[in-house]
Amino acid sequence: MGEATLRPVRGGVGGDPLGEFEVGYVGLDGIEHRIPLAGAWSVRFERGRPARRFPQYKGQKHFPGRWWTATMGHHVGYESWLERDHLMLLDFDPDVVAVASQPFWLFWANEQGKARSHAPDYFARLADGGARVVDCRPVERIKPKDAVRFARTRAACEQVGWDYRVVGAPDAILVRNVRWLAGYRHPRHDLPAVVAALRRVFAEPGGLLAGAEAAGDPIAVLPVLFHLLWRHDLHTDLSTPLHPDTVVTAAVAR
Template sequence: MRLVNSWLKIEKSSGAVRRIPTNVRSLTGNVNGQEFESSLERDLLLLVHWDYGVDWYQSQPVKIDYLDAFGERRSYTPDLLVTYRADGAHGNEQVNSRRPLLCEVKYRSDLRKQKDLLKPKFKAARAYAKSQNYEFRVLTEREIRTDYLKNVQFLWSYRHAYFHEHHYEKLMEVLEELGETSVSKLLEVCYSSKELRGEALWTLWCMISRLWVKCDLSIPLSMQSVIWVVSDE
């Protein structure tokens, strides 16, 4: 345990510092071994697990002891810590443009109701994050429950699913020739049979979920979504 500020102490481990108890009043469970205690936390874990740029993440990662407004010692455990992969090199050092993210997940209504209670906790978290060169953010349903999340939820089962190799080869070959096109157009060019287009669509979703084929996941996926081949450059 080390001192960061006179009112703030830190306890950190490689695993969760607080276990989430089974709760009959809210949703609990885990994603890839990381526990959550609300559906909003679950949704954030889905997004983090989906992100190929993430190197490591841990729920309930650090315990922060601090003094409240009355001088009483309290403790606070943020919901999640995420670190990112290096995305380039500068000299002999790997460069990562995204700082580790320490975050708290809260519904907007709870932020309003618990404003006075949460203020000193978030102050302690920001001080700790600054001392570690992390970013601290409070994430609500506005930041988490987006069209991007809906697309991730749809594509989730395709990322590690079996797909047809012959469909993959044909779809990729034609897509490279066409350049940007829509999902429906690619299938129409590749196959005259409705049955084969339906079968190949499964493989195409697998390709998109693995990021072999690119599309804008910030807008709702549809048969009219524009897709293109990821450049090797």
């Protein structure tokens, strides 16, 4: 079954006790739903289907694609390289346990009573049961109408207790480091004997390459080391470029 999409239309269900917003989404079974905002806080958007398709046309400037998430074990879509980078960072974030792309339509009426809508880029389920809604847009590309949509989305998220963020370009060094580690995010790199050796070696902080050599053949050990850094079982400072002498530790950084 193909991805269903919801269109911004007038009307919809009534009786929203919060009064301003409705939410439209597509369940895993492909059925479309439109509900009051008050009922949306309990919806598992991370288990549904995208509420809108990514447009594809000749000459488009965006680069849509799909990212395999280690967090969920399947692909999640992105509509631009900026979205890809933030999707990767959500996948890397230990506080995120699930993520969905284009999770829902938010509907409201403007001051003139005209129907308006917005589909955020991502919905992330957090380990504590909360949620984070994300829109990706460089500050210099936020037009007045976009600012209104983002402001209304923030207001809706605040009403149901969700964190809402509008994010631009992330730190370039962090992205490069995490992208490197992401190459080793697949669980095939979880080799128990090597994992145990690395945990012993890095019980005390030490250099990345020296530690890999102490744990065994670096050719075999380094992929596991990078996997453990991705998984946050080993820790290092990712605000500076990774290099052979990067200090790694098994202790949680404080």
